Amino acid sequence: MKHIILTGFMGSGKTSVGIRLSYRLRRAFADTDRLIEREQGKAISDIFAQDGEEVFRKMETQMLRKLAGLKEPQIISTGGGLPVRAENRPLLKALGTVVYLKVSPETVYERLRDDTSRPLLQCEDPLSRIRELLAAREGAYREGADVTVAVDGKSFDVILEEIEEKTK
Numbered sequence: 001m002k003h004i005i006l007t008g009f010m011g012s013g014k015t016s017v018g019i020r021l022s023y024r025l026r027r028a029f030a031d032t033d034r035l036i037e038r039e040q041g042k043a044i045s046d047i048f049a050q051d052g053e054e055v056f057r058k059m060e061t062q063m064l065r066k067l068a069g070l071k072e073p074q075i076i077s078t079g080g081g082l083p084v085r086a087e088n089r090p091l092l093k094a095l096g097t098v099v100y101l102k103v104s105p106e107t108v109y110e111r112l113r114d115d116t117s118r119p120l121l122q123c124e125d126p127l128s129r130i131r132e133l134l135a136a137r138e139g140a141y142r143e144g145a146d147v148t149v150a151v152d153g154k155s156f157d158v159i160l161e162e163i164e165e166k167t168k
């Protein structure tokens with residue numbers, strides 16, 4: 001069972017690329033954030049505010065274990081912090097081919113500057129926070145991935161072709 005799993009920082013395009021890839025490959029699409037929200041009956045920002053980040057991280061690990069039961073090969077988009085937990089990285093790889101969408105802090109900032117749905121970026125200086133978090137996470141993204149696709153300045157078509165080529 002080989003799923004294609006998309007990882008990467010917030011704003012790297014995991015969901016928008018994943019939906020397009022699912023059309024292109026005619027496979028179902030799943031997104032760990034949306035699955036957790038549906039299961040919990042509340043938004044990620046409410047889970048962070050009411051239960052705390054650590055509880056959310058445990059939910060992510062549980063969700064990865066549940067996804068191991070999927071029958072058909074799917075495209076799976078993941079929350080931006082999911083590969084940071086060491087125990088999640090082998091779980092990700094066991095699901096299929098993990099594609100790390102690599103993005104620069106500046107692109108993330110441009111894409112998410114007006115977004116209020118990411119609790120980790122609701123601060124005085126989001127660009128500095130993005131830089132710090134990305135630098136701290138880069139190693140985990142690389143270690144947890146089979147292939148890396150840089151996304152800055154590329155169209156969806158180019159990104160999709162690169163993913164198809166690298167996951168053949």
Ligand code: S3P
Pocket residue numbers: 008009010011014033044078079080081082117118119120
């Ligand atoms: C997070 C990324 C978010 C979501 C949560 C935490 C992170 O997902 O899981 O807000 O730690 O980077 P997206 O990458 O889909 O925005």
